Amino acid sequence: MKFSSGQDGWITGLNTFYGAPRMEVYRTADGGQSWSLTAFSVPARYATQLGKGVALPPVFQNARQGTLKIRGTLHGHVTMLVYGTDDGGATWLLEAQGLPANDG
Numbered sequence: 001m002k003f004s005s006g007q008d009g010w011i012t013g014l015n016t017f018y019g020a021p022r023m024e025v026y027r028t029a030d031g032g033q034s035w036s037l038t039a040f041s042v043p044a045r046y047a048t049q050l051g052k053g054v055a056l057p058p059v060f061q062n063a064r065q066g067t068l069k070i071r072g073t074l075h076g077h078v079t080m081l082v083y084g085t086d087d088g089g090a091t092w093l094l095e096a097q098g099l100p101a102n103d104g
Contacts, residue, residue: 010028011025012026012056023083024055025038025058025068038089038090042081043094043097045074053073054070054072055070056069064086067083067095079098079099080097080098082097
């Protein structure tokens, strides 16, 4: 969980319970009174490997642009998926995959 202000906060996680893993991002704009869910899929080639993955909280460069990273494994190697947003976190698009996961 990470708050970027007193009102704006994020919870990230991987849901592996039903089918292929889904990245889930919960957002609050009212200090945690209510939360909304944005869920999106991870690439199929990572689907069976991400059960031990870690979704890191998003990092915003400004009010609209941010990145969100998922650490996982592919064929036994730790890798990273990087998602980006330009609408304040309403939607997230995959920008890079298979990166070495040596940076947080």
